[in-house]
Amino acid sequence: MNLRPDPTFHATPKMAMEAPAETLAFTLMLSPNGSQPDGLAVVDVDPTSDTYGQIVHQLIMPNKGDEFHHFGWNACSSALSPLTGHAFLERRYLIIPGIRSSRIYVIDVKEPLKAKIHKIIEPEEVFAKTGYSRPHTIHCGPEGIYVSTLGGGGEDGTDGPPGIFIMDCETFEILGRYEMDRGKQDKHYDFWWNLPRDYMVSSEWGLPPQFENGIVPEDLLSNKYGHSIHFWNLRERKNVQTIDFGENYQMALEIRPAHDPAKDYGFCGVVVDTTNLQGAIFTWWQKDDGTFEAKKTITIDPRPEKAENLPPLLQGFEAVPPLVTDIDLSLDDKYLYVACWGMGEMHQYDVSDPMNPKLTGKVELGGIARRANHPNGKPFVFGPQMVEISRDGKRVYWTNSLYSTWDNQFYPDDEGGQMVMAHVGENGGLTLAEDFYVEFPKGYRSHQIRLEGGDCSTDSFCYPSV
Amino acid sequence: MEPISSATALWGAVVVSGLYHGVNPGMGWPLAVSAALMERKPRALPRALGMLALGHLIAMVAILLPFSAMLILVEYQREIQIGAALLVIALGIYLLINRRHPRFLARVHPRKLVLWSFLAAMAHGAGLMLVPIYLGICKTVETDTGHAAADQLMQGNATIALAVAVAHTLAMTAAGGALAFGVYRWLGLEFLRRSWFNLDVVWALSLILVGSVALWTVH
Numbered sequence: 001m002n003l004r005p006d007p008t009f010h011a012t013p014k015m016a017m018e019a020p021a022e023t024l025a026f027t028l029m030l031s032p033n034g035s036q037p038d039g040l041a042v043v044d045v046d047p048t049s050d051t052y053g054q055i056v057h058q059l060i061m062p063n064k065g066d067e068f069h070h071f072g073w074n075a076c077s078s079a080l081s082p083l084t085g086h087a088f089l090e091r092r093y094l095i096i097p098g099i100r101s102s103r104i105y106v107i108d109v110k111e112p113l114k115a116k117i118h119k120i121i122e123p124e125e126v127f128a129k130t131g132y133s134r135p136h137t138i139h140c141g142p143e144g145i146y147v148s149t150l151g152g153g154g155e156d157g158t159d160g161p162p163g164i165f166i167m168d169c170e171t172f173e174i175l176g177r178y179e180m181d182r183g184k185q186d187k188h189y190d191f192w193w194n195l196p197r198d199y200m201v202s203s204e205w206g207l208p209p210q211f212e213n214g215i216v217p218e219d220l221l222s223n224k225y226g227h228s229i230h231f232w233n234l235r236e237r238k239n240v241q242t243i244d245f246g247e248n249y250q251m252a253l254e255i256r257p258a259h260d261p262a263k264d265y266g267f268c269g270v271v272v273d274t275t276n277l278q279g280a281i282f283t284w285w286q287k288d289d290g291t292f293e294a295k296k297t298i299t300i301d302p303r304p305e306k307a308e309n310l311p312p313l314l315q316g317f318e319a320v321p322p323l324v325t326d327i328d329l330s331l332d333d334k335y336l337y338v339a340c341w342g343m344g345e346m347h348q349y350d351v352s353d354p355m356n357p358k359l360t361g362k363v364e365l366g367g368i369a370r371r372a373n374h375p376n377g378k379p380f381v382f383g384p385q386m387v388e389i390s391r392d393g394k395r396v397y398w399t400n401s402l403y404s405t406w407d408n409q410f411y412p413d414d415e416g417g418q419m420v421m422a423h424v425g426e427n428g429g430l431t432l433a434e435d436f437y438v439e440f441p442k443g444y445r446s447h448q449i450r451l452e453g454g455d456c457s458t459d460s461f462c463y464p465s466v
Numbered sequence: 467m468e469p470i471s472s473a474t475a476l477w478g479a480v481v482v483s484g485l486y487h488g489v490n491p492g493m494g495w496p497l498a499v500s501a502a503l504m505e506r507k508p509r510a511l512p513r514a515l516g517m518l519a520l521g522h523l524i525a526m527v528a529i530l531l532p533f534s535a536m537l538i539l540v541e542y543q544r545e546i547q548i549g550a551a552l553l554v555i556a557l558g559i560y561l562l563i564n565r566r567h568p569r570f571l572a573r574v575h576p577r578k579l580v581l582w583s584f585l586a587a588m589a590h591g592a593g594l595m596l597v598p599i600y601l602g603i604c605k606t607v608e609t610d611t612g613h614a615a616a617d618q619l620m621q622g623n624a625t626i627a628l629a630v631a632v633a634h635t636l637a638m639t640a641a642g643g644a645l646a647f648g649v650y651r652w653l654g655l656e657f658l659r660r661s662w663f664n665l666d667v668v669w670a671l672s673l674i675l676v677g678s679v680a681l682w683t684v685h
Contacts, residue, residue, distance in 0.1 A: 003664045011655035080659065082496035083582065084572050088664045142572035170566070196504050196576050235573055262504055463655055464503045 005087040008453040009077045013259040013331040014465035016077065016391050022451040023049070024112050025388075025397060026071075026094060027419055029058070029444040032404040034065035036443055040096065042112050043419065043438055045397070045451075053436045059115045061105060066098025067404060070448045072138025074106070074145060074169050078460040081142060081195060089169060093118055094450065095145060097135035099403075100212070102126050104135055104147075106172050112452065119172050129174040130165040133157045134208060137190050141460060142235070144169045146178060148191050150205060157208035162188040164202070183239030187226040192255045193234055194264065195462050200232040201284065203252045203268060214405040217313060221274060223247040229255070229268055229284065231292045243294045245282060248275045252282075256329040256336070256457070258354075262464035265354050267336060268294070269327040277302035277317060279324035279340060283354045298357050300324065303343055309369035313409050320368045323410075325402055326386050328456050330393040332465075335360070335428065337387050341402055342410060344370050344383040346422065348396075348430045360428035365420065366400060368410060374420060375434045381414040382407055388449040389456040396430065397421045401445035417446035473606040479599045480630050483676075484637025487522070487592055488645070490669070491662050494518040494583050495642035497576075499650050499658070511650055512643070514579055519639040521583025522592070526631035528584075529593030530600055534623040537604055544684060547605075550597045551680035557591045558673030565666055595673055598680030600630045 010016035023046035029039045042057040075089035094107045102123035109115045127133060133151035140146070145167040151157025163185070164178040179185075187204035204226020210216050219225060227249045231241040245252060249270045257266030265285035273280055281298035302319040314320065323342030329335070329351070336357060338347040344367015349357040364372040366380040374380050382400040389396050399419045401407050407414070417440035421433045440446050450458065487493045501514035536546050568589040574582045587593055604623050649657050 005659050005662050009659065011658055015656065015659075080662075081572070082491070082494070082500050083574065083576060084567065087491075087659075087662050088666075143569060196500060198576055235575055262506070463500055466503060466655075 002088045002090055005080060006075065006089065006091050008091045009075075009080050009087065010459070010461065011077070011080050011463045012465040013333075013461050016454060016459060016461070017331050017393065019391060019453065021392060022390055022453060022455070024056075024452040025419075026109065026112075026450045026452070027399060027438075028068040028071060028096065028447040029417065029440055030068045030401065030404065030447055031064070031443055032401075032407065032445055034067070037061045037064050038066045038068040038098070039444070040094070040107060040115060041440065041446070042115060045421070045436075053438055055438060055440070057113045057115060058441075059107065059117070061117070063098075063101065063103060065101055066103055067100035068096055068447060069099040069403070070137050071096040071450060072145075073140060073450070073454070073458055074172075076140045076454055076459040078141050078195060078462060081462045084142065091454065093172075095138045095147070095167070095172075097138070097147065099134050099136055099150065102133045102135060121172070121174065125174060127153065130177055131160055132162055132165055132177070134162070136188075139192060139458075139460065140169060141193065142195065144175065145172075146191070148188055148202070150188055150211075151208040161186040162207075164188075164191060178237055179239075180237040181239060183230065184228070184242045185230045185239055189226065189253050190255045192257050192266070193460065194257055194261050195234075195460055196261045197264060197286070198234045199286070200234045201255045201257065201266065201268075202230045202232065203255050204228055205251055205253060211403065212405065214409050215313070220250055220272075223250060223274055225250045226252055227270075228252065229294065241292050243284065243292060245270060245294065245296075248273050249280060250274050253325065254327045256327055258333045259329065259331050259456070259461055260333055260465050261461055263333060267327060267329065267351070267354070269324045269338065271324055272321050273299075277319055277321040279322035279338075281324070281327065281336070281338060281357070285354070295355070297355055298338070298349060300338070300340060300343075300347070305369045311368065311410055311412050314368070320370075323383075328387045328389050330389050331391055331456055332393055335393065335424070337389060337396055339384045339387050339398065341383040341385045343367050344372055346384040346387065346396070346398060346430065348424070348428060350428055361425070361430035363422055363430050363432055365432065374418075374437055375432050376437050378437060378439075380418055380420065381416045382411050386448045388451060390451060391453070391455060394424050395421055396424060397449050397451075399446035399449060401447050404445070407445065416440065417444050419446055419449065473603060476599050476603045476606065477633070480596065480603075480634050481637045483595055483599070484634040485641040486672070487587075487634075488638035488641025488643075490665055491658070492590065492665065493522065493586060493592070493638065493642065494579070495646040496658055497579060497582070498642070498646040499655070502650050508650070511646060515639055515643045515646060517579035518583040518642070519635050521580040522587050522638055523631055523635040524580070525584045525587035526593045526596060526634055527628065529597060530627040530631055531624065533597055533601065534604070534627040535620065537601075537623045538620050543605070547598070547601050547680065547684045550601055551677045551684065554591070554594050554598055554677035554680070555674050557594055558670045558677065561591070561670035561673065562667065590669065591673055595676055596630060596634060598676050600627060602680065602683070603630065
């Protein structure tokens with residue numbers, strides 16, 4: 001407990017942008033076949049350092065088969081909320097769930113180069129206290145640490161719907177389920193919120209049998225993955241509205257609200273439109289009467305390709321779908337980055353007008369049947385996937401694994417893990433940095449990135465930028 | 467002339483405790499800044515302050531009035547004063563040991579500022595801090611009234627309770643309002659982060675101090 005608020009907590013997104021640049025990144029390493037324990041890599045991202053672009057520390061876990069995916073901080077700028085009146089938490093622990101094992105690690109990174117395990121919550125405890133399984137997204141908020149899950153109870157996670165549970169932000173005790181009234185929500189993926197306006201938005205991937213052993217083509221073609229987003233009264237813990245994008249909009253994944261809480265809109269990425277293989281972004285917004293609406297504002301076309309160049313899964317379509325698997329919004333709410341994991345592209349859209357996004361930058365790297373090399377001449381396996389933006393908005397980092405079994409289906413011949421970075425131009429545009437290319441140790445793929453001191457998908461701000 | 471000077475000191479304590487509560491971000495002034503910024507209207511600031519003040523006032527009255535009713539038992543006055551002092555000390559010790567923040571405050575809707583302010587004052591023992599001071603004031607007044615009729619005494623004590631609560635809340639609102647307005651107008655939100663000190667220990671010690679002084683002066 002500090003006497004003053006943690007210096008990495010910021011009242012507004014603008015103040016966070018003006019804070020010192022990141023010098024370290026934390027990136028998850030996963031063993032795709034569970035033959036080795038997963039780990040946390042600490043990457044030097046300080047261009048003035050001798051070890052720039054290198055993994056300077058690795059923390060390997062004591063268990064196998066966790067499958068690391070997303071993770072987050074124990075505390076962020078949301079601690080400056082005027083409602084809690086208690087801003088003295090430290091941004092010190094990374095909460096890392098195993099999406100396959102349901103085990104949760106709490107890692108102390110006060111000294112990043114000596115990162116150590118602080119606590120392990122075993123799967124049995126998660127099951128017993130929440131009835132949920134397969135923990136995923138982490139956000140710190142008004143009542144502690146919120147964790148979304150992808151599975152319900154039982155062996156295959158289909159006994160009851162998945163949901164969100166809350167952990168104490170100091171003791172890391174699991175407190176219990178979040179939902180009082182979940183309405184129509186029966187699948188889960190991501191969630192985020194607008195704290196002063198007191199609403200939360202959640203999204204849907206699919207149930208564990210639909211993803212754990214790989215994508216189920218029959219389920220996809222019969223539109224059985226998630227295609228709705230849910231709006232919640234955050235403090236009443238009640239689903240107040242469900243918006244169905246349409247059943248062809250399969251897998252509504254990342255939720256990115258505007259960082260400035262005075263703005264009442266946000267975005268959601270849809271992996272694939274099964275009618276035409278397009279990727280799509282929806283803009284959702286709150287209306288004056290408090291209800292919500294959503295509209296498709298970006299579409300990305302598939303690329304035609306000969307069947308012989310495609311993995312078996314896609315041969316029948318003779319096309320490479322963009323597969324929008326991750327999106328991220330810069331802290332000034334200006335640029336939305338869209339990872340097209342199938343096509344092997346990272347797009348940058350100017351979303352200053354959230355209803356009319358404009359494509360302002362694009363990088364080609366990896367990709368199905370394209371395999372574009374990095375400008376340094378080295379390969380980039382799979383495609384651009386988990387993306388994270390520096391607080392000042394000038395650097396965009398990304399890695400390449402989606403989910404072990406899905407990587408194997410879409411890229412049956414690829415193996416490995418890389419992390420790269422692109423510079424953002426003064427007036428938009430995206431250029432890969434030749435001198436930043438992190439190769440992960442043999443046998444490991446890489447997933448989500450967190451930047452020291454917070455980034456564009458962790459912190460929730462309680463005051464508008466003025 | 468001793469009673470007058472001690473009465474002045476006690477009223478001074480009522481005002482000082484108000485200023486102290488007012489500058490503490492935990493009693494809500496950042497909410498007034500946030501309201502004005504979110505609504506993009508400067509007048510949202512005084513409105514939020516008014517709601518916070520009302521909640522605080524209700525909390526003060528809710529704690530003080532029962533004590534004023536108890537004072538009707540004139541022969542137990544000393545015991546009541548000792549009891550109140552011990553209660554305040556006990557809360558201070560409890561807050562020293564249990565440093566966890568009351569989580570339920572985060573469950574109040576951001577617009578329900580009266581309720582939030584009431585609960586925040588209750589949870590932190592803001593009203594209880596005033597009780598020993600209030601009892602002291604009642605005692606200085608009583609020396610004049612002597613053996614007044616019970617109903618008069620009760621009415622007098624209730625009036626004092628209201629006066630203490632109002633004076634305290636006015637001081638609190640003035641201090642919090644000055645800070646909120648200063649931050650909104652000139653200082654900026656950076657001030658919030660730089661000036662926000664962890665007052666938990668100081669607050670708990672204040673309760674113990676007030677209780678101890680009260681115990682010391684009971685005679």
